[in-house]
Amino acid sequence: MVCGRPLARGERFLCCYCEADLPQTGYWLREMQPMAERYNAGIQRMLTTTAPQSGAGLLPEIFQYAAALFFYQDAAEYKRIPQALKYEGRRHLGRFFGRRLGEKLSGSPLFADVDLILPVPLHPWRHFRRGYNQAAVLARAVAGAYRDKSGLPCGAGCPVVREDLLRRSRATRTQTQLSSEEKRKNVAGAFRIDRRACSRLPFTPRHILVVDDVFTSGATLCAIYATLRTVFPPAVRISVATLAFVKEA
Ligand SMILES: [Zn+2]
Secondary structure (H helix, E strand, O other): OOOOOOOOOOOOOHHHHHHHHOOOOHHHHHOHHHHHHHHHHHHHHHHHHOOOOOOOOOOOOOOOEEEEEEEOOOOOOOOHHHHHHHOOHHHHHHHHHHEEEEEEEHHOOOOOOOEEEEOOOHHHOOOHHOOOHHHHHHHHHHHHHHHHHHHHOOOOEEEOOOOOOEOOOOOOOOOOOOOOHHHHHHHHHOEEEEEHHHHHHOOOEEEEEEEEEEEEOOHHHHHHHHHHHHOOOOOOEEEEEEEEEOOOO
16 A cells, blocks of 8 residues: 555555554544644634633633544655545455554543544535545444454443434535635534434443544534534543544644
């Protein structure tokens, strides 16, 4: 996937050299790091612009966790992994690396108590054209890792995945060419919660994990955060996990 060398027996997607050099973030073990800070800053910015003037930005929010498996733009071509997953139909990549992400998260004290996993939804039209949602592929693989670690069935000590709870209420423009301010405007109000799916949850979640492929500005995940907060009280932690993290957004 990265250097283009033929794989040896036992190697999958990465040769042993690229595997050894995979620029892992280690963020699943650290509460304060650039990704979590960008996510929480985005949340604060949103609160101060939408909350009433009095006490703006001082709402009793807990610090939300954020982690990615590897850095997006480190020297070698590791960005090929999310690109191939998203644009080339290579779902098995999502299962493989999503599983790795899930192993890190389920083994971390910060993320061990996640009980509900939500993939970032695609607009139905885009979903139809692509045939799958890459975030959902990752979310299922992450949940699989939790399940195998705990040995427990879903919902009984092991997180459940819900793909119908979050919906895109409108299609958004592709974000790659937009400034961070434009990105925020582009995704604000782009999501809604399916109340029926929400009421069918067999339990009240305490720690939600929203899964996506790449974390850049965090605008999408902050918009989702705001949407989820309309239903879940501040005591419910809303963390995010992605395959890759872009250091310079
Ligand atoms: Zn290689």
